[in-house]
Amino acid sequence: MPMDISVASISKTYAAGNKALDEVTFDFHLNGIFSLIGKNGAGKTTLIRILSTQLLPSSGRASIIGMDVVDQAKDIREIVAAVPQEARAVPWMTPLQTLTSYLMWRGYTHSRSMDMGRDVLRMLGMEKQEGMKNRNLSGGQKRKVLVATALASEATLIFMDEPTTGLDFISRKELWEVLVSMKRDRLIMLTTHYLEEAEELGDLLGIMDEGRMVGFGTLDELRRKVKYPLGIRIFSKDFTVPDHIGDVVTLSNNELQVYTTEDGAYSLVNDLLSRHIKFTVQEISLNTIFESVVNGSEGDE
Ligand SMILES: Nc1ncnc2c1ncn2[C@@H]1O[C@H](COP(=O)(O)OP(=O)(O)O)[C@@H](O)[C@H]1O
Ligand SMILES: [Mg+2]
Incomplete structure (x- = not known):
């Protein structure tokens, strides 16, 4: 059964007067x-x-499969596991101890917790490290231990706040695989500031x-909301793109990047083909969408 999240006009002002959320609304x-x-x-x-x-x-309402995050917090905690942004694995414990103690705290028996912990460590390719001290693990392995606790809990809603920040590329890729293998029967809410990671992993974005939800949807839906969803790279010394087609960025003296609409791309492609000029067509990346939505220069809303 898909997880159901509904957020209606949630605002949050911290004690210091910082407005961190401003009427955030979405559901899925x-x-x-x-x-x-x-x-x-x-x-x-x-x-x-x-x-x-x-x-x-501070105001507004939010619910998770119909349970209110304020009034039914206790019920929500039964189905939720969270890996906070600042979380660290306890350095003098082992991965297996970390998992077992967490699972016992969540209500499983000692022997069941040990079995579940071992299973998850095997899934993450960490069976050899189960008895090492967390402090002696690599950065990627330490982070995996935290992700493992969330995974082992059998929670159906998992929050992970920047689980890959600061990891090297290989460790990040390994964690991506873990997240993908975990996502089938649950919802993972993942924050990241690596846009290629969100593009690769996010079924929904x-x-x-500044405290507002300025873009929401699948990658394709977000693309449709920006003015120029297509990029065309043109390899030619002497081709001038007509002004009405879109935005043109000169990359070098024989390479242009054009951002345009589907109609613009169609007429440009016809023109380029008839002149035997080489080009490539791409859908714009999340990076380009992000720039356009966050800096507000290209958005049509
Ligand atoms: N405990 C707090 N007290 C006061 N202001 C806070 C607190 N936590 C976050 N903020 C402020 O709220 C805003 C949003 O912060 P945060 O939710 O941590 O953003 P993000 O996770 O996207 O970096 C920031 O301006 C931050 O300084
Ligand atoms: Mg944060």
Whole structure:
């Protein structure tokens, strides 16, 4: 059954007077990965903490499969596991001890917790490290231990706040595989500031800026909302793109990048083909969408 999240006009002002969330509204049903992106200070952690019942909103309502995050926080905690942004694996414990103690705290027996812990470590390719001290693991392995706790809990809603920040590329890729293997029967709400990670993993994306949700949808839906969803790279010394086609960026003296609409691309492609000029067509990346939505220069809303 897909997880159901509904957020209606949630705002949060911290005691210091900082307005971290400003009337955030969205809802969706999904099993898979919801990826929340935004610059530092956009409000991602605040939103995640409210939805995982660790922080009260100042106003507005939110619910998870119909349970209110304020009134039914206790029920929500039964189905939720969270890996906070600042979480660290306890350095003098082993991965297996970390998992077992977490699972016992969640209510499983000692022997069941040990079995579940071992299974998850095997899944993550960490069976050889189960008895090492966390402090002696690599950065990627330490992070995997935290992800493992969320995975082992059998929670159907998992919050992970920047689980890959600061990891090297290989460790990030390994964690991506883990997240993809975890997502089938649950919802993972993942924040990241690596846009290529959100593009790769996010079945659904939310773009936050200054406490507001400024973009929401699948990658294709987000593309359709920007003015120029297509990019055409033209390899020619003497081709001039007509002004009405879109935005032109000169990359070198024989390479142009054009951002345009489907109609613009169609006429440009015909023109280029008839003149035997080489070109490539791409859909714009999440990076380009992000720039356009967050900096507001290209958005049509
Ligand atoms: N405990 C707090 N007290 C006061 N202001 C805070 C607190 N936590 C976050 N903020 C502020 O709220 C805004 C959003 O922060 P946060 O939700 O952590 O954003 P993100 O996770 O996207 O970086 C920022 O301006 C931040 O400084
Ligand atoms: Mg954060």
